[in-house]
Amino acid sequence: MIDLYFSPTPNGLKVRLFLEETGLPYRIVPVSLSKGEQFAPAFLAISPNNKIPAIVDHAPTAGTAPAAGEPLPVFESGAILLYLAEKSGRLLGSSAAERVEILQWLFWQMAGLGPMAGQSGYFRVYANERVQFAIDRYTKETARLYRVLDTRLAGRAFIAGDNYSIADIACYPWIVPHEPHGQDLRDFPNLQRWYESIRTRPATQRVYEGVADVYTQPGKPVQQAAVAGRS
Secondary structure (H helix, E strand, C coil): CEEEEECCCHHHHHHHHHHHHHCCCEEEEECCCCCCHHHCHHHHCCCCCCCCCEEEECCCCCCCCCCCCCCEEEECHHHHHHHHHHHHCCCCCCCHHHHHHHHHHHHHHHHHHHHHHHHHHHHHHHCCCCCHHHHHHHHHHHHHHHHHHHHHCCCCCECCECCCCHHHHHHHHHHCCCCCCCCCHHHCHHHHHHHHHHHCCHHHHHHHCCCECCCCCCCCEHHHHHHCCCC
16 A cells, blocks of 8 residues: 555646556545645655655665665655556556656656746746746746657657657656646647646546635536637
């Protein structure tokens, strides 16, 4: 059994997407960010950077636990996806070349798409004052990254080729809130086609059911909000 320390942010949702896709048994341990539960000593022992998601694997891959029979904590969403993909033998490619492609795009998301889209959302929606320079900077950089991904997806079903992988799982939750990030998917036709193909996957539907879009009206389902007004 895997404990998933979770809040429905893009990074939290990506790990849950993996677990639902692969059927690994897990239970959710909610972490209320608004209540500051990410700073609790018990959580910091698992995730020293006080960020979700984190997992505790109670049946870890042989040789990975600190000592035989002990559970294994893992923090950072990219590291969690890589660990779970290796543990399950799923969504990490069937060849060394495909694995390299997947890992390149996983790290691209972690280093670029997530941080830049997150800053765009913060300055466009959450900031107490409107800082136009920051809004323009991060919105433009997010658009550039969307264009990189759109170009990559030309002629490909998924980011690494024909097969769905942790690269797709890592990127998808950061494309869901494209409107509050200042992006229109009609400007990125390959990305829009990819987005719709993942949005309709059964595992994606299960994960996003009832998840509110924190950028828009309270309680509005995140996937409905993301595609509202789009044909």
